[in-house]
Every structure is written in C-alpha cells, then in structure tokens.
Amino acid sequence: MTADPTYRGIALDAATALALLEWQAEMGVDEPMLDAPVDRFDLAARLKPVAPIQPLQMEPAAQAPALLPGLPDDTAARIAEAEALAAAADSLDSLAAAQEAFDGIELKKGARNFCFADGNPKARVLILGEAPGDEEDRQGRPFVGRAGQFLDLMFGAIGLSRTATDAEKALYIVNVLSWRPPGNRDPDADEISVSMPFVRRHVELAGPDLIVLMGNTPCQAALGRRGILRLRGQWTQAFGRPALPMTHPAYLLRNPPAKREAWADLLSLADRLESLSV
Template sequence: MGVDEPMGDGPVDRFEIAARPQPVVPPPAAPVLQLSADDDQSARVAEAERLAGSAMTLDALAAAQEAFDGIELKKGARNFCFADGNPKARVLILGEAPGDEEDRQGRPFVGRAGQLLDRMFDAIGLSRQSVDAEKALYITNVLTWRPPGNRDPQPDEIAMSLPFVRRHIELAAPDLIVLMGNIACDAAIGRRGILRLRGNWATAFGRPALPMTHPAYLLRNPPAKREAWADLLSLSARLEGSS
C-alpha cells in the first residue's frame, strides 16, 4: 500500500530505544550425555569383571556376585544359586541356569534333572556329597539367578555372568569340567549344537571340558541316555588317566 513506517500520535525517541539494554539470552545448556544400550552393557560387564577379579576366595566371590545389581534377573528371582557340592572336587559341572526348584532352594540341580544328574554320576562313583575330592562333584551354573518362565538365558545375561564364572573356575581349580547343555557350551567354548558337541573333549577356561546333554533333555528323550552313559565312561577314563 506504499506504507514504509508506522506513525503514532506521540513522538518516539529513537536514540533512547537504541540505548535500551537488550535482554541477555543464556547460552544453550550442555547436552546430557546418554549412554547407549551397548555402552551400558559394557559398563556393567566391566563392573562384573572388577568385582570378580577382586574376590580371593569362593565365599568372597559369592558375596560379590550376589551383591552385583547389573543383571535384571536378580529382581525377579527368589534365591541366589551359587554352587553345591565339594569345591575341592576334581570335576566341576557347569550347567545353564536355575529352574523353579533351584530358585526355591537356592542350590543348583536339585529338581528332577538334578536328581537324574546325581544318579548318573553316582554310577561312575562321583557324588556332590563326597568329602573325598577324588570322588566328589562341584556344581554351578552359568547364571545364578532364575530366568522368568525358565526361558533360555539371553546373550547380555551370559556376558555379565561370565566374569564370575571364569573367576569361580579359577578359584575352584578343577581338573576337568563337564559342560551340561547348549548354554554352558555357548558360554565356555562359544559353540552350540549339543548333539554334535557331546562326547567330544574341548578346552574351556584353560581346562579339559566334556560337553554332555543336559539331564532335562534326557528326561524328555530317554533313548539319549545311552550316549550319556558313553560320555560318563569317557569322563571316568579321563579321570583315571590323569590321576
């Protein structure tokens, strides 16, 4: 319309306007650093490694692992399941994770699968009750807290448990390890496929290790007990040969 400047009824001192202080705009706040899921997991694994490495005895390791809050399973479990049997045993059995009965009692392998495990190893003269290290068993799991619904442990849960497993085996110092099932094989030797792995000696945590089918699998598939017996005989022969 041709208008280039509005005019009011009163005069305007434009020098006064120019001198008027301008409002101070604060600088933008520094962004808050957010950890990614991978960074968070790495931090929790590092904390697990620190706690495990500082434990000089099995009792200290158990206390450190039970106090570790980096694994969410702890919030839903009833009891901490560290180990059972004779810690001086020549044979350490590494299972997967506590089930319902294990969670109830706070000991690994005490349900139906555990009862079968006891009968299996009793057949070759080994027992978790034995005070003689030559005839004893020491039993633990990759996970010490029960996964909900007895689901398989997830990779991040295994990763946060592994520092404690490694230290556990270092402190117990067994001659031989039995890897019970796929999860134990995955954690210890980075492989799955227990039906292919079973019966074939490997090295786990710097020690001879024998993969075996889990007793829970044998309860569902009784014919597989034949192969399990062959594995037990292999374990017995290895013990006699290294005595």
C-alpha cells in the same frame, strides 16, 4: 495364523508347538526352510513399491530422559564392573558375596534366591550347568529338581557325588547364571556376557581338573558354540582345562534313547579321570 494350526495333519496347541521347536533345536536345527523352494525374484516383481517411512520427529520434552548418574548405561560397563568385582575376590566366599551384591543383571529383581554352587569345591570335576529352575530358585542350589536328581544318579554310576568329602569322588556344581530366568527361558546373550566374569573366576578359585559342560548354554558361554548333540562326547578345552560337553539331564528325561550316549560320555569322563591320576 489359523485358529487351528496343524503339523502334518496333527492339530497343534501352543505347548505342543513349543515342544516341537525345542526338540528341533536340540537336534541341531539352526535354519528354517519351507517344503518347496520359493522364487525370491518372482516375489519381488509382484510386490508394489512402498513409500519410505518418514522418521518420527519427537519433541525435546518427549525424548527419553538420560540415565540416572552412577548407573551403567550399556552392557560393556556392566561387564567391566563384573570383571572388577570378580578379580577382587580371593576366595569362593568373597566371590559369592560380590556376585550376589552385583546389580548389573536384571534377573536378580525377579528371582527368589541367589544360586551360587553346590557340592565340594575341592572336587576334581566341576559341572557347569545353565541356570536355576523353579526348585533351584526356591532352595538356592543348582540341580536340585527332577533333572538334578537324575544328574545325581548319572554321576553316581561312575562313583562321583556332590555329597562326597573326598575330592577324588566329589562333584562341584555351578551354573552359568546364578539367578533364575523368568519362565525357565534360555539365558540371553547379554545375561551370559555379564555373568561370565564371575564364572571364569569361580573356575579359577575352585581349580577343578575337568569340566563338564552340561547343555547348550554352557557350551555357548565357554566355547562360543551351540548344538549340544553335535558337541557331546568330544573333549575340548574350556577355561584352560579339559572339558566334556554332555546333554542336559532334562533332555535325557524327555528322550530316554539318548541315555545310551550319555552313558558313553560318563565312561569317557571316568577314563579321563583315571588317566590323570596315573
């Protein structure tokens, strides 16, 4: 890497390069390619053979110590523990207590507050978000930062609100992760897998009619798919209920032209709610 990397003649700093990469991912780019083809066979012919690396021999005293008794030693064990705790919860309050006490996710150690849910748990619409950001971590509630304020405006336009007491007009907001990832990075596969037993039980106990999958992480968690710009607006099934993928409010704030498609998705959600009420 040079000291002054460029993109199409434009000097890039780290923040700009990261923003470009994030934009490409949002647009559905999933494979890097060069501007010109590379002859892989020619490349292999020019490479000199390298002697195989000999495995490092470790003395018994230098090997990693065994895990302490009682601690789960792999992801499967932590998922099993999460499933048992979630299954034993017979109310949202007991589920929140069990999830907050669960120590099988490392994010808990670096977060300020546990972020369980917000809104009316009797709402017909459940919004599944990604993970807490900085402001959410401070307040212990999902979607309360700038993106959350825009989310309120979006759903308010079709008569839905997290503060509504009437279930017909209410929203209930949950995240895939209840602890903030450091630096607001995307959740990794291990964190999602360990969190999903609690998310599934959360949906079961709340019992919404419809689910909005707000962004890539909820789609990955609930559908096993990413590429929100391809998925948005297409009704599907998640947790045994109709689900609508939508672009995240943070993306809409960065890309105002995409608000037109988000409005179409909101109208589709309103129509679906009305049809279920008939």
